[in-house]
Amino acid sequence: MVSKLDLYRVFCIVGKNKSFSGAAKELFMTQPAVSQSIMQLERELDTRLFNRTPKGVTLTNEGSLLLEYVNSAINLIEIGEEKIAEFKNLTTGELRIGVGDTISKYFLLPHLESFRSRFPNIKLKIENGTTDELISFLKSGQVDIVICNLPVSDPTLNVTPCLDIHDTFVYGDKYRKLLARQIDFQELTKLPLIFLEPSSNSRKYVEDYLSTKGVTISPEFELGSHDLVVEFARMNMGIACVTREFTEHYLESGILHEVQLTEQIPHRSIGICSLKSVPLSPASTRFWELVVG
Structure with a gap:
């Protein structure tokens, strides 16, 4: 079944060529098929679009008006198809x-x-x-x-x-003597703790894990960013819960030190x-x- 859009495409090509035979050649269709398409469109619109003459065809007034709109519409469709191709090729988007x-x-x-x-x-x-x-x-x-x-x-x-990634606890130079040995989670909670705010997924994960060990935390500081937590630890404000992978620079340079826990918190991702x-x-x-x- 020929779609309305196909009929309009044929209509545009006939209007451009002013000839059924010329349009048929450009569309790789037979001339009777082109003529049939135009007749079908004229029936559906109940309007004559072309004047037929022995020398070819000319647009009626109605046909000329319609051709302006159809040309614009088809051009927009072609532009849309080009944009889709650009999106697929990642040249835009x-x-x-x-x-x-x-x-x-x-x-x-x-x-x-x-x-x-x-x-x-x-x-x-x-x-x-x-x-x-x-x-x-x-x-x-x-x-x-x-x-x-x-x-x-x-x-x-x-x-x-x-x-x-791995959750761990870090501290500044002030706590080096105090934390020179391994400690467990219960001992850790007796120290001033620095955590992210309660809505953080990182905080929830650590807090939930500690609760399975019967440990409840009461942080001294609850901060809005990991960088701020690290900075508070660097200033010796307490023991900070951080992501090891995001604190490597501080640990490797000796600015901060990692708490040696008797048990590690399982990694997450x-x-x-x-x-x-x-x-x-x-x-x-x-x-x-x-x-x-």
Whole structure:
């Protein structure tokens, strides 16, 4: 069955050639098929579009008016098809990522640099927030993918771990003598503790694990960023709960020191998430592949 759009395409070519035979040649159709298409369109519109003469065809007034609109519409469709091809080839488009501040600084930026060097015409938009906020952004369509602290338990999401990370405790020079030996979690809670704020997924993970050991924490300081937690530890304000992988510079340079615990907190992961119900865009797909490897 010939679609209305196909009929309009034939109409445009006939109008341009002012000839059924010329249009048939350009369209790789038979002349009777072209003539039949025009007759079908005229029946559907209940309007004569061409004057037929022995020398060819000419547009009626109605046909001339319609041709202006149909040409514009078909041009817009062709432009749209070209834009779709550009999106598929990643010569244009947008990538919207939801990510926490700390993960953005220590994990995301190298991947963004690599992606940008390969696809410089893709516009990047970064939204920051806690894990719960980022998942909300994802579900509301504000971002295409989220990179966040795991675990995330949500059956509507695709979740792929990207990097194992380890929670640990660090301190400044003031506490070196006091913490020169191994200590357990109970001893740790007697010290002034520095944690992220309670809404942080990192804080929840550590707090939940300690509770399984019968340990309850009462932090001296609850701060809004990992960098601030590290800075408070550097200033000898207390013992800070941090991500080891994001504190390596301070540990290796001796600015901070790691608490030697009798038992280690199990590792967790940073992961990348998307909605199961929404296909990834070409840009999101390539970035996902880049991050996951």
